Amino acid sequence: MISITNIAKGFNEKPVIEGVSAEFQTGKCNLIIGASGSGKTVLMKCLVGLMTPDFGQIMYDGENFSDMNQQAKKIMRRKIGMLFQGSALFDSMTVEQNIMFPLDMFSNDTRAEKQKRVDQVLDRVNLSEAHKKFPAEISGGMKKRVGIARAIVLNPQYLFCDEPNSGLDPQTSLVIDKLIREITTEYNITTVINTHDMNSVMEIGDRILYMYQGKKEWEGNNKEIIFSKNERLNNFIFASEFLKDAKDMRMLEVSGKIDDKRDMDQLLKG
Amino acid sequence: MKIFTRFGEFLLMIKGMFTKPENWRMYWKELMHQSVELGIGSLGIVGIISVFIGAVSTVQTAYQLVSPIIPRSVIAQIVRDTIILEFAPTITCIVLAGVVGSKISSELGNMRVTEQIDALEIMGINTKAYLIFPKIAAALITVPLLVIISMTLGVWGGRFVGELTGILPHEIFDRGLNENFMPYNVTFALTKAYTFAFIITAIPAYFGYNVKGGALEIGRASTTAVVTSCIIILLADYILAAVLL
Numbered sequence: 233m234i235s236i237t238n239i240a241k242g243f244n245e246k247p248v249i250e251g252v253s254a255e256f257q258t259g260k261c262n263l264i265i266g267a268s269g270s271g272k273t274v275l276m277k278c279l280v281g282l283m284t285p286d287f288g289q290i291m292y293d294g295e296n297f298s299d300m301n302q303q304a305k306k307i308m309r310r311k312i313g314m315l316f317q318g319s320a321l322f323d324s325m326t327v328e329q330n331i332m333f334p335l336d337m338f339s340n341d342t343r344a345e346k347q348k349r350v351d352q353v354l355d356r357v358n359l360s361e362a363h364k365k366f367p368a369e370i371s372g373g374m375k376k377r378v379g380i381a382r383a384i385v386l387n388p389q390y391l392f393c394d395e396p397n398s399g400l401d402p403q404t405s406l407v408i409d410k411l412i413r414e415i416t417t418e419y420n421i422t423t424v425i426n427t428h429d430m431n432s433v434m435e436i437g438d439r440i441l442y443m444y445q446g447k448k449e450w451e452g453n454n455k456e457i458i459f460s461k462n463e464r465l466n467n468f469i470f471a472s473e474f475l476k477d478a479k480d481m482r483m484l485e486v487s488g489k490i491d492d493k494r495d496m497d498q499l500l501k502g
Numbered sequence: 503m504k505i506f507t508r509f510g511e512f513l514l515m516i517k518g519m520f521t522k523p524e525n526w527r528m529y530w531k532e533l534m535h536q537s538v539e540l541g542i543g544s545l546g547i548v549g550i551i552s553v554f555i556g557a558v559s560t561v562q563t564a565y566q567l568v569s570p571i572i573p574r575s576v577i578a579q580i581v582r583d584t585i586i587l588e589f590a591p592t593i594t595c596i597v598l599a600g601v602v603g604s605k606i607s608s609e610l611g612n613m614r615v616t617e618q619i620d621a622l623e624i625m626g627i628n629t630k631a632y633l634i635f636p637k638i639a640a641a642l643i644t645v646p647l648l649v650i651i652s653m654t655l656g657v658w659g660g661r662f663v664g665e666l667t668g669i670l671p672h673e674i675f676d677r678g679l680n681e682n683f684m685p686y687n688v689t690f691a692l693t694k695a696y697t698f699a700f701i702i703t704a705i706p707a708y709f710g711y712n713v714k715g716g717a718l719e720i721g722r723a724s725t726t727a728v729v730t731s732c733i734i735i736l737l738a739d740y741i742l743a744a745v746l747l
Contacts, residue, residue: 280624281623282620282623282624306524306626306627306628307626308626309623309624309625309626310625310626312624313624314621314624316617316620316621317617318616318617320616320617320618320620320621321618322618322621323612323616323618333625334625336525336528337524337525337528337625337627338524338525338625338626392624
């Protein structure tokens with residue numbers, strides 16, 4: 233579990249995140265959602281140590297990450313896997329070499345053992361045919377899957393995903409979401425995902441933290457979000473008329489006002 | 503004030519490179535890779551430039567030395583000393599500042615912009631040590647060797663053109679090469695080579711590593727890196743000459 237307490241970060245005396253506290257649970261997909269510029273990427277960078285928060289405390293399973301020195305942070309980071317928005321694959325290396333890299337750097341396994349592990353994770357993300365391809369030769373969805381494979385190759389305890397569905401079509405997004413959900417439960421890791429993809433929110437949002445202008449505005453799960461009365465959250469989640477209608481339908485369905493196809497037809501006509 | 507801030511950042515970057523490698527074998531592999539990229543990769547351009555500089559030096563020195571009381575072998579001495587003292591280390595390194603400097607700056611800038619450096623940091627790798635140190639170390643190994651090759655090819659170019667054009671027969675040129683030779687000049691040239699090797703890798707690495715933005719900023723960083731490296735090479739050239747000669 234990762235817990236953060238009163239995290240604040242600003243640039244040039246302008247606050248970007250203010251007093252954010254939350255808990256990200258193990259074995260669950262913890263989503264940070266919010267509009268662009270709401271501070272979710274900065275929060276994630278503070279969580280993984282790419283930025284140092286101005287105030288606040290970050291605890292990884294009881295270990296105070298904020299107070300660690302550089303060497304201790306380096307060791308802690310080996311327990312962290314991260315999927316970047318643009319995948320951040322090394323251009324000059326093949327898919328296989330990209331995934332092999334963390335193993336080469338940190339493991340004392342033999343070449344055959346490393347190769348076996350690479351094959352395993354590539355199989356796990358359904359990319360067993362892409363070993364020798366370069367990142368420029370594969371699609372956006374495949375890049376994300378290679379990114380996930382590289383992130384999990386060292387068996388991390390914590391997985392961070394920065395906008396895993398950006399630039400992907402809805403169907404591929406669902407595949408990526410499903411994969412992240414499966415890996416989270418299979419390896420029992422703490423997964424934190426930055427997203428503004430509503431499909432992800434509804435599909436895998438075990439815990440959801442909604443950020444608005446650098447502050448925590450709402451916290452709950454994908455069941456509770458439908459019934460939330462928070463106006464800012466509703467404006468963000470159900471931004472289009474289509475989604476507003478979908479929410480109304482779901483509310484009526486849950487409250488028992490529509491229970492079969494005929495009733496729904498009547499409602500639509502009415 | 504900005505220049506002091508940047509200088510401070512530069513010193514911190516250099517300090518940050520000196521940590522225990524996460525895996526010696528991977529750092530060694532990277533050092534060898536960079537040595538091939540910087541050394542073998544620059545061999546062609548260094549060779550061409552050196553031969554032509556030597557050739558032009560012979561022709562121009564012969565053109566200026568018209569006095570009948572000065573022996574013709576002096577042309578070879580002048581060509582030899584100018585190539586060893588100035589042309590081989592300085593011109594070679596200014597050219598390398600363009601070739602190698604822009605490559606280092608754009609490579610690191612691109613890695614920064616596409617979050618590849620962040621990806622390495624997340625893995626627990628000291629990116630300054632893994633990405634910058636092998637480049638500087640590779641330059642410290644290969645640039646002095648390139649300068650020695652440049653000296654040899656420059657002198658050979660001068661000798662060849664002297665013979666080819668009839669300005670100076672090779673027997674006289676060879677005699678001139680052996681007259682009043684000071685081995686200290688080679689030591690001085692190699693001191694310059696080590697200094698310039700550091701400049702042409704560390705400065706572009708600083709600009710590339712600290713890029714913020716996108717493609718435009720990578721281009722700007724690359725240009726700034728090359729211009730700054732060239733200016734500092736010339737400044738260092740003067741300081742070394744004033745102090746060591």
